[in-house]
Amino acid sequence: MPENNNNDVVLRVKDLHVSFYTNQRCNNVLRGVSFDIRRGRTLCIVGESGCGKSVTANSILRLLPDLSRIESGSITYYKEDGTEVRLDQLEKNGKEMRSLRGKDIAIIFQDPMTALNPVYTVGHQIREIIKEHKPGLTKQQLKQESIQDLAEMGIPAAEIRDGEYPHQFSGGMRQRAMIAMGMSCEPKILLADEPTTALDVTISAQIFDLMNGLKRDHGTAIMMITHNMGVVAEMADEVAVMYMGNIVEYGKVEDVFANPTHPYTKALLRSIPVLGKGRNQQLEPIRGVTPDPFNRPKGCQFCPRCDYAGERCETEMPSEEWVKEGHYTRCFHFREVMKDGK
Amino acid sequence: MENKEILLKVRNAKTYFPIKKGVLKKTVGYVKAVDDISLDVYRGETLGLVGESGCGKSSLGKSILQLVPVTDGSMEYKFEDGYKDLRKLSRTELDNARKKIQIVFQDPYSSLNPAFTIFGSLEDPLIKFGIKDKKERIEKIGKLLEDVNLPRDYMTRYPNEFSGGQRQRIGIARALSVDPELIICDEAVSALDVSIQAQVLKLLNKLKEERKLTYIFITHDLSVVEYLADRIAVMYLGRIVELTTSEELFANTLHPYTKALLSAIPIADPTKKKKRIPLQGDVPSPANPPSGCTFHPRCPDCAEQCKTERPILEEYIINGVSHFVSCHKVKAALEAKGIKAERSK
Numbered sequence A: 001m002p003e004n005n006n007n008d009v010v011l012r013v014k015d016l017h018v019s020f021y022t023n024q025r026c027n028n029v030l031r032g033v034s035f036d037i038r039r040g041r042t043l044c045i046v047g048e049s050g051c052g053k054s055v056t057a058n059s060i061l062r063l064l065p066d067l068s069r070i071e072s073g074s075i076t077y078y079k080e081d082g083t084e085v086r087l088d089q090l091e092k093n094g095k096e097m098r099s100l101r102g103k104d105i106a107i108i109f110q111d112p113m114t115a116l117n118p119v120y121t122v123g124h125q126i127r128e129i130i131k132e133h134k135p136g137l138t139k140q141q142l143k144q145e146s147i148q149d150l151a152e153m154g155i156p157a158a159e160i161r162d163g164e165y166p167h168q169f170s171g172g173m174r175q176r177a178m179i180a181m182g183m184s185c186e187p188k189i190l191l192a193d194e195p196t197t198a199l200d201v202t203i204s205a206q207i208f209d210l211m212n213g214l215k216r217d218h219g220t221a222i223m224m225i226t227h228n229m230g231v232v233a234e235m236a237d238e239v240a241v242m243y244m245g246n247i248v249e250y251g252k253v254e255d256v257f258a259n260p261t262h263p264y265t266k267a268l269l270r271s272i273p274v275l276g277k278g279r280n281q282q283l284e285p286i287r288g289v290t291p292d293p294f295n296r297p298k299g300c301q302f303c304p305r306c307d308y309a310g311e312r313c314e315t316e317m318p319s320e321e322w323v324k325e326g327h328y329t330r331c332f333h334f335r336e337v338m339k340d341g342k
Numbered sequence B: 001m002e003n004k005e006i007l008l009k010v011r012n013a014k015t016y017f018p019i020k021k022g023v024l025k026k027t028v029g030y031v032k033a034v035d036d037i038s039l040d041v042y043r044g045e046t047l048g049l050v051g052e053s054g055c056g057k058s059s060l061g062k063s064i065l066q067l068v069p070v071t072d073g074s075m076e077y078k079f080e081d082g083y084k085d086l087r088k089l090s091r092t093e094l095d096n097a098r099k100k101i102q103i104v105f106q107d108p109y110s111s112l113n114p115a116f117t118i119f120g121s122l123e124d125p126l127i128k129f130g131i132k133d134k135k136e137r138i139e140k141i142g143k144l145l146e147d148v149n150l151p152r153d154y155m156t157r158y159p160n161e162f163s164g165g166q167r168q169r170i171g172i173a174r175a176l177s178v179d180p181e182l183i184i185c186d187e188a189v190s191a192l193d194v195s196i197q198a199q200v201l202k203l204l205n206k207l208k209e210e211r212k213l214t215y216i217f218i219t220h221d222l223s224v225v226e227y228l229a230d231r232i233a234v235m236y237l238g239r240i241v242e243l244t245t246s247e248e249l250f251a252n253t254l255h256p257y258t259k260a261l262l263s264a265i266p267i268a269d270p271t272k273k274k275k276r277i278p279l280q281g282d283v284p285s286p287a288n289p290p291s292g293c294t295f296h297p298r299c300p301d302c303a304e305q306c307k308t309e310r311p312i313l314e315e316y317i318i319n320g321v322s323h324f325v326s327c328h329k330v331k332a333a334l335e336a337k338g339i340k341a342e343r344s345k
Ligand SMILES: Nc1ncnc2c1ncn2[C@@H]1O[C@H](COP(=O)(O)OP(=O)(O)OP(=O)(O)O)[C@@H](O)[C@H]1O
Pocket: A020, A022, A027, A029, A047, A048, A049, A050, A051, A052, A053, A054, A055, A056, A065, A110, A293, B160, B161, B162, B163, B164, B165, B166, B191, B193
């Protein structure tokens, strides 16, 4: 991405490489990921299951497991007072990183149970976070806040639920408790990893309204990982499409949906089931299978499954090419892809 | 369904969770997660189960497998030697039943043992199943992983080494591994991207044809359920409010709650920021459900009768198709649409 030192940028990830070392083998999960998160805007990240979306989010907050390493690249957080913090260089569980978590940058995890502690009530866990953010509240006030947070998430009888344990919640309620925890501090950056997978559309809509409220009133920048294209269409300003550890296409949501320039994006958009066609509709999964990360294609990672692939694709990974302002792609044959339309 | 062989007969099932308060943990009330549900599941069908978060979908699934204490009612399953109530089985009988009935849990992580590799977790049921040869087990597990688009040698990995969607697919592979008759899929594809989701849905449909598998498919994603389900049951606050074939439900939506549910689906088109008709009012608590029709405080068609009298789930026959609905205003809804319906029995 070109240097564009727009002061709207609150977080810049540049050429990030992350590897996991398990079973004495090295899995290069992120292979040069770059993007910006901007104040008051929403970036949606979509991509195949296992392509590295959660690892990207967890890298920002330095929450990767022990057997992994940021190999190279940078993650920079631009504070409101103009200082820059290199998150990738901070000590993982040091004081500075801990003080940023939740308060400046909050995360809603994909798996609610990693965030919720089974031995404390849900209300208690929300209050722990509010306490950090708003010291000096009385016990009573804290309780009121946590109850209100749950109620805003559309959880009925929030006074009772506040005193219940995570296992007494339904799947979707657990997810909402976690969203409440992530949002309660009005963070500068909200990283939401598949926040509404267990929620029906009505409640998701209500939660998206709340997120948009944060964005509007506090200038919160949102990075949302989702596989639901309906959600992307509705929430995103920009969208990044990931495949096997790279962002293969990035741009304004209107541009990417109207003019997909990467064969993967195009195939992905084509496999969305359409309501109203019923059982007669032909689902079109992308042909072939996800490559084994330990046995990756040499060139473009999408090559073995791609309808446009040529000789060069087999040996060389394409770099980022600008299609127009704010819209880039990683494909040698993007002109053909564009010419073919959706 | 030409030959309707009933595989599972649920009658007046109730699952109430006690609400405890104070130091003495006195029971002060109940969350009526499943509140008087009756339904039949036919062999070889996919029954979709939809409804808003917290309405009791997972509880119903777990109740069938006796994974939560069921308060009342019966659940008769068709074994080789006839129907038996799952609630009344002995320990060993229940263990056997749980081979025939599999569940893919909503939370895939907590259902995998973190201390075992995937091979370790999936191998056990296969040994019990009688596959003595280790090579054969490796082969079978490898094939299952490939079926859900995971590389074969992922079987040597531990659960925490997987992404959310990968874990979900392992849950599906595990359920399929013991050749069950009935699989309860609880939000089983919710973490998958559209392409892999399509692949898994196709696989499930293929197995259904080949092995006459039966599914109860819990999801909040109506496009998924529309694609997969033969029939759809709509739940609201622990009860079934509408139940009919998938085509009929979308063509002749009768219950006001179902109508609201269908109006709220987002579409993948950024040029159309869609207006939804949100349900008015708050989601009521299953601990203290409203009187009469439990949907009445949020219903646009609510009449006086609805506030006091609880409607029952009644069967209508519309163009030869059975359509269950529980709403006092159903006659008006039918008339407004000009639909001819017969009351069944
Ligand atoms: N703790 C871990 N140890 C080893 N490998 C891991 C670990 N966590 C993730 N991975 C691997 O890293 C890759 C990226 O995982 P990630 O969780 O980022 O995927 P994702 O894009 O979020 O997928 P999903 O949509 O399924 O959640 C996957 O191939 C996964 O197997």
